[in-house]
Amino acid sequence: MSVLSWQRFDIGLRLILCSGPLLVCVFSLAEFPEASGWWMLGIGSGALVMMLVAPxxxxxxxxxxxxxxxxxxxxxxxxxxxxxxxxxxxxxxxxxxxxxxxxxxxxxxxxxxxxxxxxxxxxxxxxxxxxxxxxxxxxxxxxxxxxxxxxxx
Known part of the structure; x- marks a missing residue:
């Protein structure tokens, strides 16, 4: 296997992709004292990091x-x-x-x-x-x- 090209998304595009996971994190704070808030925050945070780093x-x-x-x-x-x-x-x-x-x-x-x-x-x-x-x-x-x-x- 050979990577012929690897071109990262522009920072603006990555920030746009972060809007969904960011909303998950914000809405999870409303449920935060309960168990559902913890896992939603974890999933949202993981997706947020992935959208900033990976695209x-x-x-x-x-x-x-x-x-x-x-x-x-x-x-x-x-x-x-x-x-x-x-x-x-x-x-x-x-x-x-x-x-x-x-x-x-x-x-x-x-x-x-x-x-x-x-x-x-x-x-x-x-x-x-x-x-x-x-x-x-x-x-x-x-x-x-x-x-x-x-x-x-």
Whole structure:
């Protein structure tokens, strides 16, 4: 397994993700003297820490597949034999997809995993399905996936 790209979410996005766990912590204080308040506060605090520390977009290559991951929320596995092409492209997450994070089909078509920046790895399947993942080093990720494609053919 090789991590080709690991790009953390922008601090603003991480703070937005913290709003839910923060509300759980606040509401748990109303129940705090009771046992239910303790476990709610524990879960809310754990989720709050996770939302501050973990969120990232990763491109991970294994021997036979490429994983596009929005840590800790979402992941998709694309087998090497199911990749028609891989290129480095410019993407405008806000204009083309309506924001950052995991975004579905849009005017550009496909699925976007965006943490920050505008450079992305574009993976196309033979059926035309497109996946985009922002990366700080798109050339390295594309080169590694191309090497894996060449080795399989």
């Amino acid at each position: 990232a977009v990763a491109i991970i290559a294994t021997r036979d597949a490429v994983w596009l991951v929005a840590v800790p929320f979402w992941a998709i596995r694309i087998t090497i034999t199911d990749i028609a092409s891989v290129i480095s492209v410019d993407v405008r997450p806000m204009e083309d997809f309506g924001g950052w994070g995991v975004k579905g089909a849009s005017r550009r078509g496909g699925l976007l995993l965006a943490a920050q920046g505008q450079r992305a790895v574009r993976i196309t399947r033979p059926n035309g399905q497109v996946f985009l993942a922002t990366s700080g080093n798109t050339e390295r990720a594309v080169a590694a996936i191309d090497r894996a494609l060449s080795a399989r053919q």
